[in-house]
Amino acid sequence: MKIGCPTEIKPQEFRVGMTPDAAREAVNHGHEVLIQSGAGIGAGFTDEDYVAAGAKMIGTAEEVFAQADMIVKVKEPQAVERKMLREGQLLFTYLHLAPDPEQTVDLLKSGCTAIAYETVTDDRGGLPLLAPMSEVAGRLAPQVGAYTLQKANGGRGVLMGGVPGVAPAKVVVIGGGVVGTHAAKIAAGMGADVTVLDRSLPRLRYLDDVYGGTFKNQYSTAGATADLVREADMVIGAVLIPGAAAPKLVSRAQLSEMKPGAVLVDVAIDQGGCFETSRATTHADPIYEVDGIMHYCVANMPGAVARTSTQALGNATLPFLLNLANKGWKQACEDDPHLLNGLNVHAGQLTYYAVGKALGIDVISPSLALKS
Numbered sequence: 001m002k003i004g005c006p007t008e009i010k011p012q013e014f015r016v017g018m019t020p021d022a023a024r025e026a027v028n029h030g031h032e033v034l035i036q037s038g039a040g041i042g043a044g045f046t047d048e049d050y051v052a053a054g055a056k057m058i059g060t061a062e063e064v065f066a067q068a069d070m071i072v073k074v075k076e077p078q079a080v081e082r083k084m085l086r087e088g089q090l091l092f093t094y095l096h097l098a099p100d101p102e103q104t105v106d107l108l109k110s111g112c113t114a115i116a117y118e119t120v121t122d123d124r125g126g127l128p129l130l131a132p133m134s135e136v137a138g139r140l141a142p143q144v145g146a147y148t149l150q151k152a153n154g155g156r157g158v159l160m161g162g163v164p165g166v167a168p169a170k171v172v173v174i175g176g177g178v179v180g181t182h183a184a185k186i187a188a189g190m191g192a193d194v195t196v197l198d199r200s201l202p203r204l205r206y207l208d209d210v211y212g213g214t215f216k217n218q219y220s221t222a223g224a225t226a227d228l229v230r231e232a233d234m235v236i237g238a239v240l241i242p243g244a245a246a247p248k249l250v251s252r253a254q255l256s257e258m259k260p261g262a263v264l265v266d267v268a269i270d271q272g273g274c275f276e277t278s279r280a281t282t283h284a285d286p287i288y289e290v291d292g293i294m295h296y297c298v299a300n301m302p303g304a305v306a307r308t309s310t311q312a313l314g315n316a317t318l319p320f321l322l323n324l325a326n327k328g329w330k331q332a333c334e335d336d337p338h339l340l341n342g343l344n345v346h347a348g349q350l351t352y353y354a355v356g357k358a359l360g361i362d363v364i365s366p367s368l369a370l371k372s
């Protein structure tokens, strides 16, 4: 198969769909890998790295799209890219179609087959191609929060780990899923005094079993949250209610009870945020203040560490990518129902129920698409 990887063109996107390592694996499986020249620069991969891996460098996105059987990307195709997709071409990338009618219509019109990273599943009920980005955002949260806590950045001037004789920072993590667990691990590793709140008892049992000696956990009620937030130097928002906007768990009124210069890091901002005063910010201007409390609410946190994020995403996508290339999408999806769950669009028809429901477009079952 000819696998094409164009340069990402969405503003502030520095990741790339294939690492040189992924390119090498695909080449070793007998595929031809076409990388747009410069595609890896933002993530620290040079054209020479790709050439050494056996890939062929291509001058323009137009040529990549024209030649490739499968396009591998990170972000959803932008309008100009959607025009380059063609009937029968396979697209493997994040799509997030439900809130995006324009993209959905364009993909349907193109006649391509599109598999969305975010809806591929695993047998533990997880989302294996979203998890790596949650791991990155979770681990980044205490790092950006610690920087924001510094006096010159508007924070309380508290060191995460304290020093001998001085207490460490108190960190509260609301939501103990993928983001929350990774955030708590890193905050505890920095020496902070960490408590994780969650509403799922099985999850709390897991956290207690595995991390009981590293950080505390508590059942998430409004009362417990209010008590912990009042005492906190840093609060990390990491809740998720699948398919719904994040619940607002800290109100504006509560900010006045907090310590001046305390920091809120709202990782859940991509689902609307879990603090009433959260509004999405960008890496160019990530921090703002409300009622003396510092807020960090960047909606695409993994972009800050594009190299790590590209490698983490590449590790997760590679086995699926190889199956798609080795077997063709139909056989690969027939053999793996979790990959089939990723199928969103095929030959002008939607194949993902939740997207159809959100956009009022008819849907055919993915298994019917396999037979077409």
Ligand SMILES: NC(=O)c1ccc[n+]([C@@H]2O[C@H](COP(=O)([O-])OP(=O)(O)OC[C@H]3O[C@@H](n4cnc5c(N)ncnc54)[C@H](O)[C@@H]3O)[C@@H](O)[C@H]2O)c1
Pocket: 131, 133, 134, 135, 137, 174, 175, 176, 177, 178, 179, 180, 197, 198, 199, 200, 203, 220, 238, 239, 240, 241, 246, 247, 249, 266, 267, 268, 269, 270, 271, 298, 299, 300, 301, 302
């Ligand atoms: N800003 C970014 O760049 C970025 C990057 C990755 C993920 N995210 C977002 O981070 C959020 C968390 O993602 P995740 O992968 O950890 O999800 P997850 O499903 O693994 O974990 C969410 C956890 O929240 C818990 N929860 C739900 N309601 C709660 C409540 N009221 N109180 C306490 N806990 C509650 C759930 O029980 C679950 O354990 C999502 O909104 C995700 O989209 C943002």
